[in-house]
Amino acid sequence: MKLAAFDYAAPRTVPEAVAVLADGGRDVRVLAGGQSLLLEMRLHRLSPDLVVDINGVGGLDRLDVNDGTAEVGALVRHDVFDSPRAVPGPLGTLLALAAPNIAHPPIRARGTMVGSLAWAHPASEWCAIAMALDAVIRLRGPEGVREVPVRDWFLGPFTTARRPGELLLSVRLPLLDAHTGVGFLEHRRTHFSFAQVGVAVALAVRDGVVEEARIGLANCADRPVRAYAAERELNGTEVGHSFVRAGRVAAEQDAAPLAEPYADVEYRRQVIAVLVARTLRQAAEGAPQ
C-alpha cells in the first residue's frame, strides 16, 4: 500500500530534533533507517501525523570507543558492524557474527542499531546482544538527557521505556576483555525470515573455568531475554561441562516462547536448548585456552 500523508521535518541538530518531537497531541515518529517504520507505514499499521527524519542531524553517526566501551550513535548503520574491526576486541567479533543475520545488505545499509533498540522487535539480533551485555541507552527529551539500562528498557513486544518526545542518542556496549569468547547463532525458516531463535553468548574464561557467562536470546519470548538461570548453571564450572544442561535450563526457565505458525512451543524449546549449547561451544572455541 502507499503511505498515508504526513508532515515531514528534517532537523539538523539534536536540540532542533527534540524541539520538533515535543509536538504533543499528535502521533510523531522518528525516522532513522526507516527499514521498520516505512514498512509499518506501508502496511498502515502506523500512520504518524509527523515524521521527524534525523538522517541530517549532525553527530549522530558517531561510533566512539573509549573507557572500555563502544558508544554507537543513532545513525550508525547495521552494515558498519559487518567488519569485526569496526569495534575492537571480542565485542567487534560478536557484532560481526550477528550482523549478517539482519536482513540483507541494502537494508543493513540503511537500518540502525539504535533504531532496532527503539523498535524492540522480539527477534532483533541487536536487542539480544544488548541484553546479554547490559547495554545502556542514552536519550534526550524535553526534560534533558537520561540513561536507561537495557534490562529496564524492553517492556513487551515493540514496547520500551522511551517516553513521548524522547530521542535515542546512542547505545553503550562493553568492549569485553581478552579472556572472553563470543558466539552468535540463529535458526530461521528461510533466508528471508526473522530469527525463529537467536542466541548471543559472551563467555569469560580463566584457566579452563567459566568466570562469567552472558547469554541473550532473540525471539524466545514476547521481548528480548537475558538467560540468567542458564548463566548461573555455567558460572564457576569447567568449560564444556554444563553446556547441554545450560541449554535445557535456558529453554525451560529463561525462555517463554510463543507458538508460531510453523513452530509450536515444544519445538521451539527444543531448538533453543540445542542452539544455546551450540553457541556456548562456539564461544568457548574462541576463548583463550
Next chain:
Amino acid sequence: MKITLTVNDEAYPLDVEPRRVLADVLREDCGLTGTHLGCEHGVCGACTVLVDGKAVRSCLMLAVQCDAKAVRTVEGLAGPDGEPHPLQRAFSAEYALQCGFCTPGFLMIAAGALDADPDQIAGLVESNICRCTGYEPIRRAITHATRGDD
C-alpha cells in the same frame, strides 16, 4: 516539497509529497521505469538502486530523503554510447535472466559491490528474489563481472 534528485548524473527538480517513496518518484516523475516494484516491503529487491553509491531498497526510502543525493538506476549502467555495462554483458552471457523482472535489482545490487569478494557475492545473490533462473547463473554473472572477465 521541492527537491532536486540527481539521477544518473541528470538533475530532476521536482515537487513531491513527503509520503512518496523513491521508487514511485523515479518511475512516475522521472519516467525511469527500469526500477521495478515487486513486494514494496523490502523483501524482493526488485527496486534496488544506488543512493550515494550504496545499494538501497527504493521502496523503503522517501524521495524527499534523497534531496541533493546522487541516485543511480539501471538506466545509468550503460555507457553514453549505449555500450552495455560489463555486468549487463555478463548477465547476457550467463543467461542470468529469463523474464527479466528481477534483473534491474540484481544489476544494481551488484553494481554497488563491484569490488566485492566471492564470499560477499553469495550474500548479495541471497538478498534479492528471482522466480525464474534458480540464482546460479546470476551468481556466475556477478562473479565474472567483478573479476573483470568478459
